[in-house]
Amino acid sequence: MMVQGITDWDDAYANIVHIPGGADFPDRWTRDAAAFRAARTPEGPGSGEFHMPEGTPKGLMVFIHGGYWMKFGPSWFSHFASGALARGWAVLLPDYPLAPTDTLSGMRDAVAAQVAAAAERVVGPIALSGHSAGGHLAARLICDDSPLPAAVLARVRRCLPISGLFDLRPLQQTAMRGDLGLTDEVVRRESPLFHLPARDLDLHIWVGADERPVFVQQSRLIHDAWAGWPNRTDLTVEPRRHHLDVIEGLADPAHPLTEALLGGL
Structure with missing residues (x-):
C-alpha cells in the first residue's frame, strides 16, 4: 500500500473543518452538559467536577477532556459522566x-493531583480515560514516570485513551508548536510513546474509524508499541465514528465504550 507524504500538517490534525456540522459540537456539548448539571450538581474536590453515584461507589472513573491542550474544560463534558454513574461509579472530570x-x-501534574484527591474519597479500582489531548494525558499518567502517588497508580486497573495523541513529534510541524512549547526535549519527555506503561493494568485504545488518518495512526502506534507490557492491550476502531462523536458512548451505561472502560472491574 502506498502512503502519500503529508505536506500540510495543520490540516492533517484539523478535525472540525472535516466533519459535517463539526462547528456545532461545542455548543451541543455545552447545552447537554448544563442540562446534566441542572439535574445533579457536581461536588468538589477542588477544581474540576466530581460526581457520586447512588450508594457506595464501585470505584472511580476519570474522564479528561480534550481540546488540543488549549481550550474547553470539564463543564463542556459533564453529561459524559452519566454512563459510569448509572453503573455505580464515582466520576471525576x-x-x-x-x-x-x-x-x-x-x-x-494538575490532573494527577486531582485524581489523587478524588482517590482519597473513593475506595476500589480506578479507570482512567480521556479524549484527544485528554487521551494523551490519561496515557501519560500510567507511564513509568507517572506523577500519581504509587498507591494511587496501583489502583488504576484500566486505562482507555480515546482518539489520543501519543507521539507529539508530528505536532512540531503545526502552528500549535509555539503555544504548546514543543521543543525536542518536551516532545521526548511528554510523548507516551517514549515511555513504558505500568504493567498491572489493562490498556484499551479506542478511536473512530472515520477520524482523520493521523489519529487512527497514532492509536495503532501506541497499541503496537505498548502491547505486551500491561496485563492486556486492546485496540478498537469504532465504525462510523469521527473525532467529535467518538466519545458519545460514555453517556450510555450499556454502550461498548463504557463496557470497555468499566466492564469486569
Whole structure:
C-alpha cells in the first residue's frame, strides 16, 4: 500500500473543518452538559467536577477532556459522566491549566493531583480515560514516570485513551508548536510513546474509524508499541465514528465504550 507524504500538517490534525456540522459540537456539548448539571450538581474536590453515584461507589472513573491542550474544560463534558454513574461509579472530570499559560507537564501534574484527591474519597479500582489531548494525558499518567502517588497508580486497573495523541513529534510541524512549547526535549519527555506503561493494568485504545488518518495512526502506534507490557492491550476502531462523536458512548451505561472502560472491574 502506498502512503502519500503529508505536506500540510495543520490540516492533517484539523478535525472540525472535516466533519459535517463539526462547528456545532461545542455548543451541543455545552447545552447537554448544563442540562446534566441542572439535574445533579457536581461536588468538589477542588477544581474540576466530581460526581457520586447512588450508594457506595464501585470505584472511580476519570474522564479528561480534550481540546488540543488549549481550550474547553470539564463543564463542556459533564453529561459524559452519566454512563459510569448509572453503573455505580464515582466520576471525576479534572480541570487543568491550558496552553500557552501552562506547560504539558504542568497539565499532567494538575490532573494527577486531582485524581489523587478524588482517590482519597473513593475506595476500589480506578479507570482512567480521556479524549484527544485528554487521551494523551490519561496515557501519560500510567507511564513509568507517572506523577500519581504509587498507591494511587496501583489502583488504576484500566486505562482507555480515546482518539489520543501519543507521539507529539508530528505536532512540531503545526502552528500549535509555539503555544504548546514543543521543543525536542518536551516532545521526548511528554510523548507516551517514549515511555513504558505500568504493567498491572489493562490498556484499551479506542478511536473512530472515520477520524482523520493521523489519529487512527497514532492509536495503532501506541497499541503496537505498548502491547505486551500491561496485563492486556486492546485496540478498537469504532465504525462510523469521527473525532467529535467518538466519545458519545460514555453517556450510555450499556454502550461498548463504557463496557470497555468499566466492564469486569
